[in-house]
Amino acid sequence: MxxxxxxxxxxxxxxxxxxxxxxxxxxxxxxxxxxxxxxxxxxxxxxxxxxxxxxxxxxxxxxxxxxxxxxxxxxxxxxxxxxxxxxxxxxxxxxxxxxxxxxxxxxxxxxxxxxxxxxxxxxxxxxxxxxxxxxxxxxxxxxxxxxxxxxxxxxxxxxxxxxxxxxxxxxxxxxxxxxxxxxxxxxxxxxxxxxxxSEKDETELLGRVAGDHPIESLEPVxxxxxxxxxRRTVTTVDVREPVRSYVTRLAAFTREHAELGVSPRGGIALVRASQARAVLEGRDYVVPDDVQTEIRTVWNHRIRPGGGDDGGAAVVERALDTVPVE
Incomplete structure (x- = not known):
């Protein structure tokens, strides 16, 4: 070998x-x-x-x-x-x-x-x-x-x-x-x-890099x-049926209102991201707020509305406004 x-x-x-x-x-x-x-x-x-x-x-x-x-x-x-x-x-x-x-x-x-x-x-x-x-x-x-x-x-x-x-x-x-x-x-x-x-953040950034760049002294934590x-903790976070159903209905909305909607891979990605978000919030279960926090960064790039527009943000926003949380 x-x-x-x-x-x-x-x-x-x-x-x-x-x-x-x-x-x-x-x-x-x-x-x-x-x-x-x-x-x-x-x-x-x-x-x-x-x-x-x-x-x-x-x-x-x-x-x-x-x-x-x-x-x-x-x-x-x-x-x-x-x-x-x-x-x-x-x-x-x-x-x-x-x-x-x-x-x-x-x-x-x-x-x-x-x-x-x-x-x-x-x-x-x-x-x-x-x-x-x-x-x-x-x-x-x-x-x-x-x-x-x-x-x-x-x-x-x-x-x-x-x-x-x-x-x-x-x-x-x-x-x-x-x-x-x-x-x-x-x-x-x-x-x-x-x-x-922002102006404040850029001013702070310029102050940090005026000498040695801070990346050079960064240590692993x-x-x-x-x-x-x-990662194993994230996989154990509970995703109950109402939340899973909510994700499914959101995905169905994108498929009905776009030339190319969210694939099953996209639905899985949203559930996993929501599990990780729950961990960041200190919970061992997913709530609809986790889905709504993650959906834009997980789904916007996967949707093609058609008509020459390659952005899915508007479709996702309509889905969030239209699909109820049950």
Missing amino acids: TDASHSEADVASTAEGFEPLPIDDATGLVDRITENVERVIVGQHDAIEHILVSLLARGHLLLEDVPGVGKTMLARSIATSIDCTFKRVQFTPDLLPSDVTGVNVFNQKSREFEFQPGPVFANVVLGDEINRAPPKTQAALLEAMEENQVTVDGDTHRLPSPFTVIATQNDVEPNRTYELPMAEIDRFMKKLRLGYP ASIPEIQRA
């Missing part, structure tokens, strides 16, 4: 093998990570929480905005706050799928091919400006994001656990980027926009086992 195979076996464990953290401890873990990240990132408390919801709910996150608002720094700060493996992939037009997943290399001594893992083999993978790479390279992430594995030359290799992709997307210069296919967009649990900071146990 190669060194790469050994490392894959070591990291391929799943959350099911971990004892869940008590709810209060899981909530405290999130608070600890959030406070640590806010040593670097100013004025993005809600965005930090949304990223941690994705992480605990076994999802992936897409950050879309104009250049320079801190997308990459936010992702780095989250990864640095957890004592985990972190890899960054700078997506460019000449990037190949094997540059992401890895490649089989012939070993002259053993006279055998050995798998050399690509940067996707990490607990947190930052895909920077993912829409600058062509569709074939973007597709290299599909299997990884859905099944926590990659297949190279017919051989399947398990990814580390936990495994989360945080991708950034540049929404300017459309003539120099490639549109993400819906199959890939649907695999992102959440899509966020950071926006420009959480371990992989703690994250695994917190």
